[in-house]
Amino acid sequence: MLKNFIKIAFKNLLKNKGVTVINILGLAAGLATCLLIVFYVVDELSYDRFNQKADRIYRVNADIKFGGNSSSYAVTPPPLSAALKAEFPEVERSVRMIAATEIRFKKGNEYVNENKVVYGDAGIFDVFTLPMIDGDPKTALKEPNTIVLTENAAKKYFNSIQVVGRYITLVNSNVNYKITGVLRNIPSQSHFNFDFFMSMPSLESSKGNNWNGFSFTTYALLKPGANGNLFEKKVNNLFRKYFAQQPGFSWKNFEKSGNAISLTLTPLTSIHLTSNRQYEFEPNSSMEYIYTFSAIALFILLIACINFMNLSTARSANRAREVGVRKVLGSSRKNLILQFLAESLLTTFFATMIALVAAWLLLPLFNQVSGKELNISAQTLSWLLPALLLIMLIVGVVAGSYPAFYLSGFEPIKVLKGRLSTGFKGGGFRNFLVVMQFSISIFLVIGTLVIYNQLNYIRNKDLGFDRNHVLVVKNTIGLSNARLFKQQVKGISGVANASLSGFIPTGRLRQPNSVFTNKVPNSRNALFTEIWPVDEDYLQTMGMALSKGRNFSSQMPTDSLGMIINETAARMLGFTKDPLNKTLYYIPDGGPNNSVKQYHIIGVVKDFNFSSLRDNITPVVILLENNNNALSVRFNDNNLKPYIAQIQNKWNTLSPNQHFEYSFMDDDFNSAYRTEQRTGSLFLIFTTLAVFIACLGLFSLAAYAAEQRNKEIGIRKVLGASVSNIMRMLSADFIRLVGIAFIIASPLAWYAMHKWLQGFAYREAIQWWVIAVAGLGAIIIAFITISSQSIKAALSNPVDSLRSE
Incomplete structure (x- = not known):
């Protein structure tokens, strides 16, 4: 019996090659995406679990x-x-x-x-x-x-x-x-x-x-x-x-x-x-992304299953007589259901095989986008193959269940007398599925636009310093004469300024400590802050501005006991009105209390973001000290590459045995948001796939809608209907469904992305045009998808469709 079901199912799939290919491609795309996301989620959930305790x-x-x-x-x-x-x-x-x-x-x-x-x-x-x-x-x-x-x-x-x-x-x-x-x-x-x-x-x-x-x-x-x-x-x-x-x-x-x-x-x-706290060893991910990508995998798989359901039920007119004849010849409804499920499972099997190969081929590209090192090993196959079998059964049954029960329920007498309303007409549940498909797609489109809008906001936000046109030369602490190197670099034509310092706003080097408002330090008069040792050229090189006071000067020896604090530190110390010349105490390197040093505030620098924009700005105290960890070089020119060779030559002259390493400050800044950038790229890829699969189903539905209404189209053309009228008639139902999907998806997407943006201390509100663009884009894409079939039907010869009447 099972062999017979499979044999007949295989013949039916070959008989309808076009629909079979569309179903297999849609399911394969959904399953391949699901597999890649499963690899990603399993990898993320496995962190630190190699530890036996x-x-x-x-x-x-x-x-x-x-x-x-x-x-x-x-x-x-x-x-x-x-x-x-x-x-x-x-x-x-x-x-x-x-x-x-x-x-x-x-x-x-x-x-x-x-x-x-x-x-x-x-x-x-x-x-x-x-x-x-x-x-x-x-x-x-x-x-x-x-x-x-x-x-x-x-x-x-x-x-x-x-x-x-x-x-x-x-x-x-x-x-x-x-x-x-x-x-x-x-x-x-x-x-x-x-x-x-x-x-x-x-x-x-x-x-x-x-x-x-x-x-x-x-x-x-x-x-x-x-x-x-x-x-x-x-x-x-x-x-x-x-x-x-x-x-x-x-x-x-x-x-x-x-x-x-x-x-x-x-x-x-x-x-x-x-955990995304300050002073993490490495930037971490977020459980929100696990939930988000898991939901996307299910959504895309659901869209693919909906395509299968829609195409199967839309083709009901073509198979109604088959069902009627089978029932007259004695087939039970149970056998018909099993037959249709066999077709669904066979389709899913072929799609699963294609999906597995596609996921394997796409894994290197996925690793590049996601920043992972995923691979399919023997250990992976040990859980992947049973999981694939389970997914194949679930998808096959879910995708084929409704068509199986729907088609097997036809009454043979009505079918054979041609009195059964089939095909595209009366498809209320099918319309519901189309709305669900495009609701998911529009939701993903809005999410993608919001993520990219936030990343664009991060890239263009005024951070309180200028990260553009700045080259950071690393390891200058190893130079025998870092000050000489700095002066030589400053002498290069096109160099605006240069600064030797221990800390830069885009670096991960941090020095948490405390300053005190009293000579006897205790927690009551302490301010937990960061201490940044810099030179007198630091503020100009970084493009930072003072709100009060003055900068350090090499001409003033007393500045070695001077401090510049940021506005947040001034506010937390209660010095907002008149911070200048106020006294603060600091214990260098966490030494004993008898090493307390007294400093006076000479300036207040405007707040600048030196941590992630997920966090609020915290206090910073800047000291004038010799610290040669890195040399930051600001250029007047946009193109920094021609200057690198000149700087490296001077480096090699002073330190021939030490590697010359550098980075661009804007690249260092962007690397802090690599997780969000990767998330945005993955969102874009998955959203494109979701829209493609949804449009694949919509294309097929439009073809069957035109096929079911070919006689109506012929009569309308004979009675004088224009091509544009026919197109409008065929497209109106689908566009209406996409409009309903937009109304459903928009508030849900707004709420979900509003919650995501709460993770940033500095963020841009969701703009109205993001919602509008997503809705308009969905309607345009749907119209383009439908239009090819609508134009074909509208331009057809009415004689061909009315010849049999």
Whole structure:
């Protein structure tokens, strides 16, 4: 019986090649898109799950509200980790890490800058599953000046992984670090990807007992069975206890002023998709994108299934007599339903095979757009093939169920007497499906337009600094005479200005610390801020403007104890009216209180965005100090490339053994929004596919509508109807359906994208024209799709359609 069903189904599919091809193409496109999105979602959900103890690892975060400004951080005070282990029996292990920036190692005679460097406590290999090829993980980071490399790093510097016991030179401090272990490369599905793990005892600031400084990423491994929610409350109480021990501090007075500091926990496996705090090791993704792309996959698959339903029911006139004859000859409705489902499943099988091949071929392009490294491996096939079989069955049954029940329900007497209303007329449910298709398509079009509008807003927003025409030369800290290099670069014709500094607005290098309004520092008079060491040319090079006061001057020696603060810092300090010459106190490098230095404010720089536009601007304090981490060069010309060779020649003269590395500041800025850019590109691709599949079905429906009404068209033409009248008649029903879809989709899309925009502190409201363009575009696309069939029907010879009458 099953063999017979398949045989007849195959013959029916071959008999109607045009419809079969359209159905298979539509389903294949939907399934291929669904597969690619499934690969993406599975990859995103797998982050950090390679850790064997992942379900018991938590990262401690800090939420700070001070002076009316709220910020969330992925860092905590240095002594927190030891306190957690000492005071809570449910803590099996607690460890810290802190990313090291502008690190240079010696490779032969060359100095190589490395960005994937971190200081870590000795216990990190007990907490995280980072298999060690060579070395003892328990003692590898116990001693000062020890380091663990990954396979990639070991091969890069020594062309071998047998390097335990050898030394690598840290150029920054001219210290030889002993290699005590080699790790397997960290999986890409990790919220941190470091190649160099330096021992925490090597870092002087890790030994302090400063509860007022937030700079270390802290993890806690809980014992099996420990309650994470209860532990979070204990952690916060512990922090409040130690934080309150600072001289003169009172939680009551602190909170009475509207301020607050609290610690929270994030499960390890949730960091990548739920955490976008300041000082993350790497930019994370968002759970919203998982929900969004999953919904898009289902929507596109649904559109493809709707096409199948619509075409099958629209062809009911062609198959009505077949059903009638079969019933007269004794076929039961059950057998007819199984026959139609067999056709649907066979169509879905062919579509699935095509979709699998298409997804495999498109995977490299998808990786390029999404920034992933997805591949189809044996492990992937182990879950992919059963999933494909399940999807094929579900799609086949869903797409074929309505046509099967609809067609098998025809009464044979009415069919054979020609009294059954079939085909395009009376298709209320089919109209509903068309409306659903285009509602989804219009929803996606509006979403795509809003995303691109927001990205365009980000690109063109006044950030408070000018990122255009600026070249950033990196690693200048390794130059023997960075000041001379700066002066030589400034002497190049076409260079407007140049500045040596530790921090730039588009960089990831950060230095969180506190300044105080009192000589006796405590949390009551503290401002948690960023400290940026710069030179006297910094503001002009960055295109920043002062709202009050003056810039640093090399002609004024007292400026070494001067500060320039941003407007947010002035507001949070209560200095909005007259901030100039006010005194602030600062403890350099987190040293002891007896190293407190007194500064006076000489200027206030207008607020500028140095973090993501998802976050509000936070306080910044700028100091005049010698810091040679990077040289920023502003040019008068738009084309910067001709100047690069001149700058590199001067670099090679001063430092022939060091790599010359540079970037463009506008590119650095754009990279911070790479996730949104990739999301926008994926949205555009998926939306185009959704509209294509919907139009594919609409094209076929229009063809069948014209076929069902060919005699009516012939009579109308004989009676004098023009081509435009015929086209208007055939198009009106479909355009009306698209209009209804627009009315349904517009408010839903507006609400969903309004919620998405809430993730940005700086955003552009959804413009009315975005909605209008989406609606008008859908109507135009639908009309163009229908018009080819409408014109063909309108231009046909009425004699051909009326000959049999």
